[in-house]
Amino acid sequence: IEITERRHDEIMDNIKSQYVSDERHSRELKAGLHPLRYKFAIWYTRRTPGVRNQTSYEDIIKKIVEFSTVEGFWACYCHLARSSLLPSPADLHFFKNGIRPLWEDGANCNGGKWIIRFSKVLSSRFWEDLLLALVGDQLDDADNICGAVLSVRFSEDIISVWNRNASDHQAVLGLRDSIKRHLKLPHAYAMEYKPHDASLRDNSSYRNTWLRG
Template sequence: MNNKFDALKDDDSGDQDQNEDSHTQKENEKEKTDNEKTQNSTKRKTVVPGPGEHPLQYNYTFWYSRRTPGRPTSSQSYEQNVKQIGTFASVEQFWRFYSHLVRPGDLTGHSDFHLFKDGIKPMWEDEANKNGGKWIIRLRKGLASRCWENLILAMLGEQFMVGEEICGAVVSVRFQEDIISIWNKTASDQATTARIRDTLRRVLNLPPNTIMEYKTHTDSIKEAPTCKTPGLILNFKSILLE
């Protein structure tokens, strides 16, 4: 279940030689080492189900972010700061993560949990997301924990029946309301988005008059020209139960 980057090699070098040939050799060695480090850093240990565990159709990754209202940042800054909690490949591995996380209803401030297929970042600009969109449901306080659990269990259980269209889900905790959303790859596929909407109504047992909004990621980016993805400050420790 461990999902760490491989350890990078030590890059400390010895005393510099003033001889130009020696300096060039050291530079070449450093470049080689840097290349090896880059390759190693991109090699992730494959997460697989353990013996006797129940595999999921896809591997998924939990992410966490905490936003500071009114503090804009670049999408690059967001990508560097959003915290990856871990990746799982089986039902049992999911519950190990989930049972140690604070429930959304117990979070404070502008906090978000993201659960996305492994390899898809929770960003509008990600290759898998850029042509897609999301269904948004605004919840009154007190409903987020139950709705979030029902949503992600439906997603992990492949209840949406839309092939590979589902990218991930997000729960956003705010001061006066909470928001849940599910992201898909192809915003222009109306039949798929309609099926996702109908399944969402069913798995969340939503009242008939519930307002559901579909928003493309292209529109989200246009509405936030100075901040493609919301700014964040992380408080990772606070989301883990003691």
């Protein structure tokens, strides 16, 4: 997907008005950089189809890079393979730094995720739009968002957005509406929600979802 100058400018304008820690803000401004409100990390997971072993999920998930500025985001994003070039099954995890993309992590354990399924020809564009919304702090209730995952599968690609509190029904629905609005999805487009404790019980990320909307 081509990265447009217009999108770059929109992100920069939005981020300039956001709060960041004074120390990091001062240091990065002196370097001529534009600090983000949150520091992010990108992780990658690749599993061999049809092979089951005793390796834990935590052992196969690898952190690729961290960044905390607009410039750092674009430098990382420009070098990431698009979903159409990733092997299947594979996952890209885009999380606030300090939060591991694991159900059991302290920031995630009481939360859940909204799940959006896309055809493989469309996923790259929607993934890019979602990352821009996360980096630009454009989604509602941003403090409640932990990160997002792009899951490349054989027949479809799945994008999920993780939040901290699955029991706050109003916040969960508000996040759904914010995602649909920023991705310009039709109001009736199907999204599914699943708490992480349910995923732990059935050892599945995307089956047996609890809520559709």
